[in-house]
Amino acid sequence: MSTHILKRLLDRLRDGGPPVRTDGGTAAAGSETAGGDSDVGSALSSLRESDAVRSAPFWLPPFLLMGFFVYGAISWNIVISLTDFGGLTLPTYDPSTFDLEMYRRAFSDGQFWIATRNTFVLLISFTGLSLAGGLGLAILVDRGIRFENWFRTVYLLPFSLSFVVTAVFWRWMYNFDSGLINAFLRGIGLDFVASKWLTGSIDTGALGAIPLVPDTFYFKLFAVIFALLWQFSGYAMVVYLAGLRAIPNDQYEAARVDGASILRMYRRVILPQLRASTVSAAVVLMVFALKAFDFLYVLFGSNPGPTADILSTMMYRQAFSANEWAYGSAIAVVLFVVALTVVAPYLYGEYRRGEL
Amino acid sequence: MSVRDDLAERVGVDLEAIDPLRVALYATLVGLVVFYLSPLESGLMTALKTEAEFATSPPFVPPTVEGFTLEPFGVAIDTLSSAILNSIMLAVPATVLSALFGSFAAYGLTNFEWRGQLGVVALFIAGIFIPYQAVLIPLSRLWAIVDTQELLAPLLDITVFSAQVPVLGTVELATHPHYASIINLIITHTAYGIPITTLLFRGYYKKLSTEMLEAARLDGAGAFTVYRRIVLPLSMPMFAVTLIYQFTQVWNDLLFALIIIPSGSGPAAVATIALNELTGGIIQTFNTQMAGAFVAALPTLLVYVLFGDKFAKGVAGGT
Numbered sequence: 232m233s234t235h236i237l238k239r240l241l242d243r244l245r246d247g248g249p250p251v252r253t254d255g256g257t258a259a260a261g262s263e264t265a266g267g268d269s270d271v272g273s274a275l276s277s278l279r280e281s282d283a284v285r286s287a288p289f290w291l292p293p294f295l296l297m298g299f300f301v302y303g304a305i306s307w308n309i310v311i312s313l314t315d316f317g318g319l320t321l322p323t324y325d326p327s328t329f330d331l332e333m334y335r336r337a338f339s340d341g342q343f344w345i346a347t348r349n350t351f352v353l354l355i356s357f358t359g360l361s362l363a364g365g366l367g368l369a370i371l372v373d374r375g376i377r378f379e380n381w382f383r384t385v386y387l388l389p390f391s392l393s394f395v396v397t398a399v400f401w402r403w404m405y406n407f408d409s410g411l412i413n414a415f416l417r418g419i420g421l422d423f424v425a426s427k428w429l430t431g432s433i434d435t436g437a438l439g440a441i442p443l444v445p446d447t448f449y450f451k452l453f454a455v456i457f458a459l460l461w462q463f464s465g466y467a468m469v470v471y472l473a474g475l476r477a478i479p480n481d482q483y484e485a486a487r488v489d490g491a492s493i494l495r496m497y498r499r500v501i502l503p504q505l506r507a508s509t510v511s512a513a514v515v516l517m518v519f520a521l522k523a524f525d526f527l528y529v530l531f532g533s534n535p536g537p538t539a540d541i542l543s544t545m546m547y548r549q550a551f552s553a554n555e556w557a558y559g560s561a562i563a564v565v566l567f568v569v570a571l572t573v574v575a576p577y578l579y580g581e582y583r584r585g586e587l
Numbered sequence: 588m589s590v591r592d593d594l595a596e597r598v599g600v601d602l603e604a605i606d607p608l609r610v611a612l613y614a615t616l617v618g619l620v621v622f623y624l625s626p627l628e629s630g631l632m633t634a635l636k637t638e639a640e641f642a643t644s645p646p647f648v649p650p651t652v653e654g655f656t657l658e659p660f661g662v663a664i665d666t667l668s669s670a671i672l673n674s675i676m677l678a679v680p681a682t683v684l685s686a687l688f689g690s691f692a693a694y695g696l697t698n699f700e701w702r703g704q705l706g707v708v709a710l711f712i713a714g715i716f717i718p719y720q721a722v723l724i725p726l727s728r729l730w731a732i733v734d735t736q737e738l739l740a741p742l743l744d745i746t747v748f749s750a751q752v753p754v755l756g757t758v759e760l761a762t763h764p765h766y767a768s769i770i771n772l773i774i775t776h777t778a779y780g781i782p783i784t785t786l787l788f789r790g791y792y793k794k795l796s797t798e799m800l801e802a803a804r805l806d807g808a809g810a811f812t813v814y815r816r817i818v819l820p821l822s823m824p825m826f827a828v829t830l831i832y833q834f835t836q837v838w839n840d841l842l843f844a845l846i847i848i849p850s851g852s853g854p855a856a857v858a859t860i861a862l863n864e865l866t867g868g869i870i871q872t873f874n875t876q877m878a879g880a881f882v883a884a885l886p887t888l889l890v891y892v893l894f895g896d897k898f899a900k901g902v903a904g905g906t
Contacts, residue, residue: 297779570721
């Protein structure tokens with residue numbers, strides 16, 4: 232029953248995702264002016280226009296509040312990135328002094344490229360692994376098992392927790408001396424694999440992390456990705472489960488009658504129909520990967536070091552630790568553009584599908 | 588009657604039940620349960636152990652009688668209680684407000700038809716996906732310029748309620764200057780919550796019968812009456828989903844609190860900030876850290892255990 236609603240909700244999500252249209256704002260402004268002259272003239276206007284007027288009291292206030300904080304703030308951020316705002320002096324918003332110096336600085340900053348590379352490693356491996364894990368979970372849970380709700384609830388549980396909480400748990404999991412990961416490895420005789428997973432450095436807590444060994448194997452980043460996988464694969468499972476439930480039963484039957492093996496059935500019949508679920512889950516997971524800041528911040532402070540630094544931690548560090556506000560803004564703009572290249576095609580595709 | 592059924596009847600065992608594939612399936616599922624719960628289990632066990640105990644025994648083993656202690660939870664509750672109160676004061680209004688705004692917006696954008704509507708919808712939905720890093724610096728500038736404390740000066744520092752209660756002594760409910768930061772956070776979370784709540788409600792409102800709303804309109808009911816009499820009462824299940832989902836989102840946030848609460852800590856700290864400080868210190872031992880994590884996560888864990896279904900709906904419908 233609940234999965235049925237889940238499925239429908241998901242369909243709604245797909246229907247309800249038109250793209251950013253540049254004329255959206257103008258249309259909104261137009262309807263607002265129509266709302267201004269509430270005299271005989273507007274009474275004569277078409278039903279269409281009067282609907283715009285009558286609906287405005289409902290959507291306009293939330294739109295203004297949201298628009299100010301989302302689009303206003305993004306624009307403001309872009310403007311700041313053009314200034315030299317830094318230190319304790321306030322920004323000067325004089326268009327004649329605007330330049331792209333901060334972007335030039337970013338592109339010639341080795342740290343920026345390391346953070347960009349790590350961001351993409353995180354983005355791609357985290358998203359790919361979470362999708363695979365979530366699909367596996369969904370297929371298992373969808374095999375007509377008993378206590379299905381219970382299993383599903385357990386797998387989704389980590390997703391309901393704060394990054395701060397999960398980071399605290401995983402710091403303990405990865406602890407070298409007494410953490411569960413190393414305890415498990417030693418338990419099965421793999422002592423030599425037991426590692427200082429989160430280091431190549433010593434975590435002094437308040438003072439931040441001091442690097443000890445150059446980390447060539449991305450240990451740190453993959454330790455983070457593994458923990459994030461634990462937290463987010465349940466999400467991918469929920470999305471895939473909704474997709475699986477949307478496939479009519481007779482297709483399973485037909486495949487079975489044809490004598491297809493389970494493996495073959497999934498590969499030939501089921502997986503191709505999960506494309507839409509994959510796309511929507513992937514977009515959301517990528518956005519989460521870009522937001523993984525909280526997790527890294529709790530584990531490593533604002534400087535996770537070159538093997539785990541991503542654009543969002545670098546942006547925070549430049550702005551709020553080093554007071555390089557304009558530079559931080561420029562990095563934030565880059566991050567925003569990365570997010571946009573992921574989300575815009577997705578939203579456009581949804582719009583097209585909704586229209587067709 | 589097939590041979591197989593015959594056999595099953597004679598042996599008295601359901602043959603389906605001992606299909607080796609099924610056994611492997613359930614074994615895998617249970618193994619995964621162990622994997623997903625192990626950080627929580629070993630965290631809980633560690634939180635119940637003394638320092639000497641957790642350093643020597645494996646993390647997932649329950650404490651021995653001598654090694655058992657509730658002290659870490661005592662320390663965690665003492666340290667985090669005021670921050671948890673702040674988190675409640677933040678999360679409840681922010682959740683209710685963004686759900687209400689989302690419901691208004693979705694009604695205005697779904698149950699009416701006008702040109703340019705989809706463009707506005709697109710702007711709402713795109714708001715879900717922006718990385719918050721792109722608005723952090725403007726946010727910190729904004730809340731440095733807008734002095735909520737000054738604006739609300741007459742309201743802050745008022746004793747709302749004060750009474751002598753036997754046993755407890757003086758019970759006082761007063762407003763404090765640091766509430767200004769919490770108000771800033773409430774406004775911020777409300778604004779950034781609107782896109783997702785709008786999406787959730789819009790999905791729901793699309794399914795409302797147009798004939799019913801049209802009939803009400805022909806009866807002379809205005810847009811407000813239709814909303815209050817028909818749409819709002821029908822939205823209650825969706826309000827439950829949205830409130831539960833959004834509550835966990837606001838409760839779990841660290842980033843906005845880091846930016847908006849001055850110096851990050853002090854009397855206005857919310858649960859995530861206080862937990863980060865409790866666990867980030869050099870002195871705190873792992874048992875206290877784990878107890879702190881459970882105390883700070885308790886409200887969301889409770890919500891999840893009690894309303895897991897609704898949370899899952901919010902997850903599938905949005906984010």
